[in-house]
Amino acid sequence: MSTTTWDIELHNLSGGYNQTRILKGINGSLPAGKISVILGGSGCGKSTLLRHILGLNRPMEGSIRIGGHDFFTLDKSQFRKIRRRMGVLFQDGALLGSLTLGENVGLPLAEHTKLPKETIRKIVLHKLGLVGLAEYIDYYPNELSGGMRKRAGLARAIVMDPQILLCDEPTSGLDPINAAEMDQLLLSMKKHFPSMSIIVVSHDLESLNHIADNVLVINKGQAAYCGDLEGLQNSDDPYLKQLLSRQPNNIEQPAVSLGADIQAELSNWLR
Amino acid sequence: MQQQTGIQTNPVAALGRSTISFVNSLGDIFLFFLEGVRLIFSSPKQLTKIIRQMYFIGSKSLFVISLIGIFTGMVLGLQGYYTLVKFGSEGLLGAAVSLTLIRELGPVLTAIMITGRAGSSMAAEIGVMRISDQIDALDVMDINPMAYLVSPRIAASILCFPLLTALFDVIGILGGYLTGVTMLGINSGVYFYRIDTSVVMADVAGGFVKALVFGIIVSTISCYQGFNTHKRTDSVGPESVSNSTTAAVVLSCVLTLVSDYVITSFLL
Ligand SMILES: Nc1ncnc2c1ncn2[C@@H]1O[C@H](COP(=O)(O)OP(=O)(O)O)[C@@H](O)[C@H]1O
């Protein structure tokens, strides 16, 4: 395939699950060789967009072009060829529970190559070393903390040296130190693999400022912003300003007040 | 509506509903099976996975199959003796025990035991993988989840069910010997002579065919339920895994017994 650059372009992309439309006409581009952050509130469809880019869900309308190819009109072998160049860190790792970390990270190598076991183990040790987990190679996913599972998922995502690395909320649920380490890791990935496109789904503003070259903001199923980080920071759009300054929406007071008798009964129980 | 709550709580109606949706998906299950079988031969690497599944489905079931086998044989010996002795033909006990086991109870009870032991865990394990994105992760790594998860289990079941059934039969016949000969005093030579003269190859072949079919049914249904956990309409999350597992066990047992009747009516 004559793919030279691995830009991802979204044209009027609509999609979701079964009959539920969650993405409503997203336009935007995620350029190759950069860290692009997909930003948006919880439940706005970030993971759903990722599933479309991965080819796990088909778009209802519109298209996704990867390296100039319309991803969903490719024949099966070309589709698989592109997909083999993608590495994914799912939201909670999605490591196979019945395999050790080493077996998990080495799985694509074991399945797709004829490399001998010792070689695979060496590659796995190298990749686990990149995420600081080399000594945990024989642990099972359930024996690790959430942050370690995410890092192991990252090691598995990069084991086949992908052109496109997609990470779903790599810092969510991590303490600030672990989160900062994850940001460092992503930046070091960018340094290690200069031609790799890194796409990070996040709602973490701090890591956005650390790592993003490029940002795609999703609001109400549409792209509220697509461009570089400075442009986002200097934007006049009220929604973007609210998002970046972490201002809450006005949450309305509950319309119905609890009666005194119910309140009394409740405090009776809570005594 | 009054009727509505009745439908939701009445177990017979619930069974009817699940049967209808099951019949609807029967074609789907058949295609699932064909795809699973095709992918058994997709790569030489399947062999190690099949052997690992054979260890899990086969070796780890040996004890429970032996246990059920010996008690089934013993109770057959007991019941058979007291029935036959009324007609003064307790010498036929060997024939009664062995034919019942080889033709009927061996394949059926083995299938039901393996459904409980291995079928349920196939459905639960694959179901958990489905709801925690593990199957999607396989897909994205360009590892066919059907080939990786389903085919080895179907292949291992096809190989293990007849072997486990044979073990069940043999141990059951020894169980019948235990009650009939050791406890109730039938002549040991007569017991085995009757087995030798009454069991013909067709009986053994029939039991073998049944075991083969049950292996296909149990593994296909269990994997199918687990694999499609995310498509359940009755529940989401962990509850959908538990429902898939229940459905796998119930459907496997029901279909085992139904197909047993069908096969028997063809064989007789
Ligand atoms: N498997 C699914 N089936 C149906 N709806 C789903 C499914 N997964 C997520 N959704 C819905 O899609 C919306 C977006 O979810 P998601 O993409 O996971 O959000 P997030 O931006 O937090 O990653 C949510 O409203 C959620 O309820």
Ligand SMILES: [Mg+2]
């Ligand atoms: Mg998400």
